[in-house]
Amino acid sequence: MTSLRIALLSYRSKPHSGGQGIYVRHLSRELAALGHRVEVISGPPLPELDEGVALTVLPSLDLYREPDPFRTPKREEFTSAIDVLEWLAMCTGAFPEPLTFSLRAWRHLHRRRGDFDVIHDNQCLGYGLLPLARLGTPLVATIHHPITVDRDLELAAAPDWKRRASLRRWYAFTRMQARVARRIPHLTTVSQASRTEIVEAFGVTPDQLSVIGVGVDTDTFRPGRGDHTGPARIVSVASADVPLKGLPELIEAVAKLRAERDVELVVVGSARPDGPAAQAITRLGLTGAIRFVSGISDDELADLFRSATVAVVPSRYEGFSLPAVEAMACGAPLVVTTAGALPEVAGPDGLAALHVPPGDAGALAAAVGRLLDDPELRRRLGAEGRRRAVEHFTWRRTAIRTAEWYERAITKESENRC
Structure with a gap:
């Protein structure tokens, strides 16, 4: 298999909570072990990465950081129009990170045209990805599951109309994600169940979506005697x-x-x-x-x-x-x-x-x-x-199948340009 130069985009990569940071860390490590050059491009919270994987940080206002989420930034923190957009959107009750990260990714990557063989988005699906597709580098994306599922469950549990209105505003970014997903020809997800949900919720076609399951580090997660006593x-x-x-x-x-x-x-x-x-x-x-x-x-x-x-x-x-x-x-x-x-x-x-x-x-x-x-x-x-x-379910298996998916996307895009 050809050694690939891979840009792996992750708008937030919290290492010990939620699947996205775990996915980025282990997939990037195993892709590097296969001989590929992987550069993770992430906003905060940042991932933990293994040796051999490069990290490029796209700074944001980090408005949801602990211990002061929904904070008011200092004036000197505003360095671009994207920062202003991020702040104003948060003030209206929206969740702007997928959009603003994608715009920062576009600003960064259009200056690095030709540096990568494939650009892989991890669940961001922001509007800034669409001009990336015109750089000449194949753009692919992972959708772990449609966030509309989270939205609908929270709406069903909301106690009153005020909470429902707040949730609809917070989850407004899912409309953007659906529009962007329909414009990306090469998508992957992690299960057949998720594939079915994505087709229904986002309106993508089934042939856009490949299923590549994720994995576990079977050396770290292995049987043994626990030291627990008591209840x-x-x-x-x-x-x-x-x-x-x-x-x-x-x-x-x-x-x-x-x-x-x-x-x-x-x-x-x-x-x-x-x-x-x-x-x-x-x-x-x-x-x-x-x-x-x-x-x-x-x-x-x-x-x-x-x-x-x-x-x-x-x-x-x-x-x-x-x-x-x-x-x-x-x-x-x-x-x-x-x-x-x-x-x-x-x-x-x-x-x-x-x-x-x-x-x-x-x-x-x-x-x-x-x-x-x-x-x-x-x-x-x-x-x-x-x-x-x-x-x-091993990360090695996931990485091999993901690299094969990259190769198919690169071949298809090359054929389309000819």
């Missing part, structure tokens, strides 16, 4: 405290389980003080039984999965679910909902995981309780989960 431990990962992740249902299931068993829940993520998870914890009196941890490394996450009596993915939708694969790679017995790509990732019910309907706290409690009471079933699911992760 049975349930572990779940929630990159955001939003209805999509199903945390309130999991918390309610824990309350049901604690009526008969000594259990604790550890959530990798954080809960908003006024969010649905915090409200459920207070309402059910579970403050001492549920712990949130965030900002942990891959090694720490793997240790946590190894310490789990049961791992749970309670989501109402997943375009793929890296946490499910990471838990399986660690040999953790797993319970997943049947939402989105989760059955596709975890395999048939009872093979590497138990399946439950999304949004059903009773079914979730019953499945977790079944595993807590059956050590042999936990052992069997854990062993099958590890086998499935190693055979189907």
